[in-house]
Amino acid sequence: MSARYVREYIAELVSNGKKDRSVVIGTTTRWALLAYKRSQQETTSAFPSRDGVRFTGSGLLRIFQRLSKRTGIPITPHALMRTFAILSLRNGMDVLHLQNRGVWEDLDMVQHYAQMVDEDLLQSHKAHSLVNNL
DSSP, rough: EEEEETTTEEEEEEOSSOOOOOEEHHHHHHHHHHHHHHHHOSOOSSBBBBSSSSSSSHHHHHHHHHHHHSSSSOHHHHHHHHHHHHHHTTTTTHHHHHHHHHHHSSSSHHHHHTTTOOOHHHHHHHHHHHHTOO
């Protein structure tokens, strides 16, 4: 996947064989991407590998494996998506926006990634309990 361009706060992502996506990015990320883009030679990929070509899925998985081994923390695409989903919900994002930001096609996939832990459920109950908030 590579970024076609960054305009305003939308990044156009181009993937191999899958549908292209537009994702919203924050101010800090936008400035970091623009600075990175200015520092790189002209390339077809936003994040080229050492060979100057686009990262492949297997290349990215090798990076995750090396990071996992170095840190002792299992890093997988699923773990990153789950962390993104849970932190977004904890910060107040509603599920429809999360679905769009996570580029999931349906709410079943959002539910799959955003499995809440007991502490999340307790916090939600405290904040939204009808009986306790009378």
